[in-house]
Amino acid sequence: EIVMTQSPATLSVSPGERATLSCRASQSVSTNLAWYQHKPGRAPKLLVYGASTRATGIPARFSGSGSGTEFTLTISSLQSEDFAVYSCQQYNDWRTFGQGTKVEIK
Amino acid sequence: EVRLVESGGGLVQSGRSLRLSCTTSGFTFGDYAMSWFRQAPGKGLEWVGFVRSRAYGDVTEYAASVRGRFTISRDDSKSIVYLQMNSLKTEDTAVYYCTRDRPGSGRREGYYFDNCGQGTLVTVSS
Numbered sequence: 001e002i003v004m005t006q007s008p009a010t011l012s013v014s015p016g017e018r019a020t021l022s023c024r025a026s027q028s029v030s031t032n033l034a035w036y037q038h039k040p041g042r043a044p045k046l047l048v049y050g051a052s053t054r055a056t057g058i059p060a061r062f063s064g065s066g067s068g069t070e071f072t073l074t075i076s077s078l079q080s081e082d083f084a085v086y087s088c089q090q091y092n093d094w095r096t097f098g099q100g101t102k103v104e105i106k
Numbered sequence: 107e108v109r110l111v112e113s114g115g116g117l118v119q120s121g122r123s124l125r126l127s128c129t130t131s132g133f134t135f136g137d138y139a140m141s142w143f144r145q146a147p148g149k150g151l152e153w154v155g156f157v158r159s160r161a162y163g164d165v166t167e168y169a170a171s172v173r174g175r176f177t178i179s180r181d182d183s184k185s186i187v188y189l190q191m192n193s194l195k196t197e198d199t200a201v202y203y204c205t206r207d208r209p210g211s212g213r214r215e216g217y218y219f220d221n222c223g224q225g226t227l228v229t230v231s232s
Contacts, residue, residue: 032210034218036151043203043222044143044151055220087151091209091216100150 002026002090006098012106019075021101023088028068032092035064035073038085038100047086048073078103108132108221110204115226120196126189128204128223135185136160139207139217142178142189144200145225152200156207156217157187172198194230201225 003026013019023033031051036044046055048064051071061076075082083105088098114126128140141156155168157178166178177190187204205219 030212032212032216032218038151043224044219045222046218046220049208049218049220089218091218092212093214094216095153095218097151 002029002093002096004088004090004096004098006086006088006101008101009099010102010104012104013078014106015080016077017106019078019082019103021073021075021086021103023066023071023073023098025069025071025090029090029092031067032090033064033066033071034089034091035062036087036089037082038087044087075103108206110206110221110223112202112204112223112226115202115228117229117231118194120194120230120232122194123190123192124194124228126191126202126204126226126228128187128189130185130187130204130206133206135180136182139209140178140180140187141205141207141217141219142187143203143205143219143222144198144228145203146197146200149200151203154189154202191228194228196230196232199228199230201227 005024007022033051035048038044052064063074065072085100085102087100109131111129118124139158142154155178158165175193180187203225204223206221207217210216
């Protein structure tokens with residue numbers, strides 16, 4: 001099983017600042033990597049797939065990059081609605097999720 | 107607009123059964139694999155199982171934690187996917203979500219989801 005490791009576990013950021021989230025795979029997943037946003041009481045939302053393609057309706061401030069084993073989700077200027085938990089998921093070989101990064105207000 | 111609406115959740119005693127439904131609209135249901143996920147209180151998202159599309163024989167796969175107790179089926183004529191849960195345990199307590207799956211491009215089978223319902227709460231009491 002491919003293990004996905006996210007860092008940091010918690011990221012404290014002020015509104016308007018940039019947030020950079022990392023995701024590492026235990027073996028290459030090519031670009032078969034998705035990012036999701038999780039908010040309490042809300043359905044999980046797909047943000048990025050194919051490592052760098054924004055899903056429909058996702059604002060341009062969200063961007064994904066990377067390939068192989070190292071991936072990054074960048075939120076260029078945090079808005080109030082962006083404080084949430086973010087998880088990465090590989091789908092190169094079945095599907096496994098990272099443990100999530102909580103983005104909280106600094 | 108793609109819509110997925112789960113229903114059928116509720117309070118049930120340990121050992122009993124429950125059937126969840128996920129009613130969909132806004133896309134050609136039969137063309138997509140569909141999954142069920144769950145999220146227990148304070149925990150992360152857990153994949154429960156899925157059913158492949160008609161083109162792949164509606165074949166199902168399950169997580170080890172539910173294999174033999176849960177069954178997923180689909181009715182393409184109604185655009186509904188079901189989750190039959192038998193022999194429920196207290197640890198099955200969670201919000202259950204259905205998702206529309208998209209395949210990856212690797213040599214091995216893999217999926218992510220691009221749409222997810224709002225979820226239905228299942229509480230299993232002892």
